[in-house]
Amino acid sequence: MNVKTLALSAAMVGLMAPAAYAQSCGPEGQSVRILANDFPAIQAVVGAAEEACASSASEFVRNHTNESRNIMNAALTPDPAEYTGVVVANATLTQLMNDGLLRPLNDLVAEYGENIPSNLQISIGGDVMAIAFMANSQHLYVRTDVLEEAGVSDIPTTYGELIAAAEAIREAGIMEHPIVINAQVGWNLAELFNTVYMAHGGQFFEPGSAVPSINSEAGVATLETMAALAEFANPDYLSQASNETQATWEAGQAALGLMWGSRGNALLDDEGSTADITGSTVLAAAPVVEGVGIPGATLWWDGFTIAANVPDEEAEASFAALATALNPEMVMANNDDAVWLLEGFEPGPAAAGVAATAQAGARPYPMVPQMGLLHTALGNELSDFMQGTESAEQALADVEAAYTTAATEQGFLE
C-alpha cells in the first residue's frame, strides 16, 4: 500500500468516523417483516437491513412487489399486522395514514435515529411518520446530437422552447414524433397533468379543505400545454408509460423526453441502446412555464414507515434494522440506483436531472389525504380532451365532478 492510497483510506475513515454508524438492531429475537416496492434502490436498503440485523431477529421477511401499494392497507389492518414495516412514497404514506395504520416514530427516532438528519424525518403535525432516503422526480431528457442537427443550440428550459425544438426537429425531417411523454390513461396521464399544472403554478384544492380547484385558468393552460406536447408525441401516447417510453428512447426514436429520474441509469447504461444514443443523452431540469418559473415536476421521496398494529418490540427492531441500513457503505455500493438523500451519495450523470429539477424549485407531490381520489379522477376523465372530443373546460369540470362523487363517498366532502 503506497502512501497515497493510505492517505485516501484514512481520509475515508475520517469522513465516516463522526457518524460512527451504530449497528444496533434493537431488541433481540423479534420478528421483522418488511413490505416494499420492487426496484433496485429499495432492494438495496431492505437488503442492507437484512444483512445487518437478520442474525439478531427471530425471522426477517422481505416482500418486494410492484403490488405493494394495492395490498399495504389490507396487510396492515389486522392486529397483529402482516408486516412490521412498509417502504412508501409521498402518495402511499397518506394512503396508509388515512386508515390510521402507521405509528408515530418520535421515540424510535430519539433512540435509534442519531444518524437520521431532521430533513429526512417526514413530520406531520409534529409527529415523525416516515424516514425518507431517496428522491425521484420527472425531468427532461434531451438528445443533444439531434438538437444540433436541427439547429437548436440550447437545451430547452421552458415548455415553449421544448415545443419549438420539437417543431424544428420535425421540420428538419429528422423525426415525426420527437417528444416522448408518459401519458398512459390512468395514473400516468394524471401525473403528467400534475407536473404541467405545477409548472403553471396551479393549486389542487382550496386551502385547508378537500374542495377541488383545478377548473381554473391554470388548469386550462395546463391542458393546452399537454395537447401541444401530444401533437409531437407518438400517436399511441395514451397507452405509453415508462417501459414503452424508455424503449422508444433507447431505440433512438425520440429526442425530447419528459420521463422519470429513476429511469436515468437504465437510459444511460450500455444495455438496450447504442453508444451514439446514450452518449448524446443529457438529463436536464424539468421545463418551466415562462413567467412562473416552477419546474414541471412533482418531487417524490421514498422512505420507510412502521405499522401501528404490531407489538412495540417488533416495531422497535424493525425501525432499528431499517435505520441501520441507511449508511454510507450501502449508498456507495448502490450509488447509481437512486438519487439518495443520504450521506455518501456522489451524484452521477443519472442523477443530474433530478438534482437540477429539485434545485430549480420543483414542488413535492401534494401530500394530502384526498389527493389519490383527484389523481384517479384526472386519470379517468382527461382522455376525452386528449382525443379532441371535449373542451378543456368541460374536461376539467368532468374531473371535478368525478372527484366530488368519489370524495363524497369517502367522507371528504359533504
Add this chain to the structure above:
Amino acid sequence: MKHKTFFWFILPTLSAMVLFIAFPIVSVVIQSLHVEHEQVLITVQNCGPFGCEDTVTVDQEATEALREAAPLGQFNGLGTYTNRAHLAFAELGEAWNTTETWGEFWTRVMSLPFYAALAFTLTFTFVVTPFVLVLGLAIAVGVNNLPKIYKGPTIFLSLLPMMVPPVVGSLIILWMVDAEGIIGATIQNIFNDPSLSVRASAPLMWIMLIVYGIWSSIPFSFIVFYAGLQTVPEDTMEAAQIDGATKWERMRYVVVPHLMPLVVFITLIQLMDNFRVFEPIVSFQAGAFAQSLSTIIFNDLRASGNPLYGSAGATSILTILGVVILLSPVLVQTYRDFTRKSTH
C-alpha cells in the same frame, strides 16, 4: 323423486349456493347503500426533505370515534346508485336541459363513466354473440364434412384461441397492432398515413376488441356445435335427401332445429360472458377508448389506494341486473318450451 328425497339430495348444493353466492350478494347490496364516515380534516405542518408546508390531514381520533359509532359507515340509501359515477340522474337531467341537439346530448351522456361503459359493453355483447354463433356453427359444419384424416389437426388448430390464456392472446395481438408491429405497420403502409394507429383511435380500438372477442370465443361455440352435429339423426337426413332437399335446406330445416337447444345454451353463456368483458380492455391498454362495467368496478377497487367499496358494490349490482335483463328473453323462452313439453 319424492319431495323429501329431492330436498336432501339438493341440500348440499343449495347450502353452498346460499353461502357462496347469496350471502356475498346480500353483503354487496348492503355495502352499496353506505358511504364512508366523514373524514375530519385538520391543517397541520408537514415537513420533509423538500421543506415544510401547511397541509390538511385526517384527524385520526375524531374519525375513529365516528367509525366506532357506526361501523358500516353512513347510510346513503340509493344515493350511490344515482350519483354521477352510476346512473347520474342529475347529470342526465342537466344535459337534457342544456343541450340543443341530440348529438350534443349524446356527447354529454357518453362523458358519464357508467353510460360510456354501458355503451361499449352492450355493443360488444350484441356484436360478438351473433358472430360467435354463426361462425362457430359454420366452422363446425366445415370440420364435420372434412375427410377423417384432417379432422384431428383441424379441431386442434380451431381450439387454439381458447387454449391461449386471454391475457397472453390479447398481448400478442396488441404487439401486432402496435404502430411498430406487423399489422399496425401494414395498415399505415396501405393508407400511407403514419399517424394512423389502432392504439390511438377509438373506432379502430373498438373493432380490435370486438374481433378479439369473436376470435377468443369461437372455439367454445365450435366445439359445442361439433359435438351436437354428431347427434343429428341420420335417417332424418337421408329422408330429407330422398325428398330432394338441397344441402342448404337440410341445414336450414333439419340441422339447425336439431341444434336449437345448443344455440340457446351458447347464447346464454355468451351473453353472460360478453357482458362481463374485462381482460382484453386491460391487456390492450384500451382504457382511453373503451371501458366496460367490469373495468370500472376494477378501477373503483384499485385505482386510488383506498378502495371505493360502495361505488364498486353499486356497479356490481347494476351489472347483475343487466345480466338478468339480458338473459330474461332467453330464459322465458326456455321456460315456455319446458312447460309446453311437460304438459304432453
